[in-house]
Amino acid sequence: MAPVVRRITYPDLFENNRRWAQGVLQKDPEFFRRLSRQQSPRFLWIGCADSRVPANEIVGLLPGEIFVHRNVANLVVDGDLNCLSVLQFAVEVLKVEHIIVCGHYGCGGVQAAWRGAALGLIDDWIRHVKAIAADHRDRLTPLAENDAVDRLCELNVLHQAVNVCRTSIVQGAWARGQEVAVHAWIYGLHDGLIRDLEGTIAQADQVDRMHQKALDELPSRPNG
DSSP: OOOOOOOOOOOHHHHHHHHHHHHHHHHTTTTTHHHHHHOSSEEEEEOOOTTTHHHHHHHTOOTTTTEEEEEEOOOOOTTTTHHHHHHHHHIISOOOOEEEEEEEETTTHHHHHHHHOSSTTTTHHHHHHHHHHHHTHHHHTTSSHHHHHHHHHHHHHHHHHHHHHSSSSHHHHTTTTTTOOEEEEEEOOOOOOEEEEEBBBGGGHEEEEEHHHHHHHHHGGOOO
């Protein structure tokens, strides 16, 4: 029997919002008043725009506890003023202590990059993932299709975490003695669990060493 697909209509969103707000107020009558006065998250999340990966929910945090930026395939690239502006605000204004780059298995953007699909405008965006795939083609090609995509999802996260570390924003924070750690994570749609790719970097001289360590461990890493 085919699963029943829940059909949500546009007006349902307003009703859902009202129920959510009422539920929050029943648990904590001061929640929205307190939230409106201050934003002080300790975490910045850079993740994929995929609707199945809601940052707050999968780490169990409330609004105000995590600052979020999302784009297709969780990329951090030179010239993306949107992402870099979020990063600068998080580091220099909010003073976040942790920057999490989180990808996910089965990422559509990564799949398209690996398969060389022509999708239109987005091809210009995922060319960054295609470049990573080209750099690691020797280790990816022998794998089965799904395994190759999963490995590329992991490799992409590691490369984007390194990109974060090499920005003038994070380099400047470390030079000032500001404590900021950058983490590489990946989320499993099949089980709802996050896996640490063991690429945490907390100071400038760790960038190359930690990146290579994580890359070296990838071939034997199970998906979960």
